[in-house]
Amino acid sequence: MTKRTGYYATGDRNAKTKLSESDVATIYVGVDSDAVTARAFSVTRSTVAKIRRRETRQAATEGLVLGRPRES
Structure with a gap:
């Protein structure tokens, strides 16, 4: 597989994203299970x-900061 070159939309700029930047932040700091x-x-x-x-x-x-320590 070759590496992509050039610009492509990421995060909220991608029209097909299911999660907004604030949703991702909420998930990251959340304490509920996956x-x-x-x-x-x-x-x-x-x-x-x-x-x-x-x-x-x-x-x-x-x-x-991560909401809870991850189990190994």
Whole structure:
């Protein structure tokens, strides 16, 4: 797979995004389980987990403190 070059919309600028920047921040600092949070925002548990691990949507969680310690 080749790396993309050029500009493409991310975050709120992407028309197909399901979560706003404020939704992502709420998920990141939330204390509910991944499953409960996913159900509340109509996304998958893996999406919530990726946000909390900062694997995706890093710009929306910049400077925020994680709501609860993650289990190993």
